[in-house]
Amino acid sequence: MSVGRWRAEEAPVSSPCVSICALDHNDVCIGCHRTADEILRWSRMTNDERRAVLRDVAKREEKVAL
Numbered sequence: 001m002s003v004g005r006w007r008a009e010e011a012p013v014s015s016p017c018v019s020i021c022a023l024d025h026n027d028v029c030i031g032c033h034r035t036a037d038e039i040l041r042w043s044r045m046t047n048d049e050r051r052a053v054l055r056d057v058a059k060r061e062e063k064v065a066l
Helices: 034-045 047-066
Strands: none
Touching: 034 047
């Protein structure tokens, strides 16, 4: 049985927000590295969609670190 969009035993994937909210020239947050669209849609995403965003965030963080 499911509760909302998540299975009853699965907690929602947490937001990567670090409260440094400002978009760069590519509309990517300099704090959490999500795009503006990802930030806006986060509350409506499934856990699988959120995990995919977190994988993309990790790739973006790597590019910034270089």
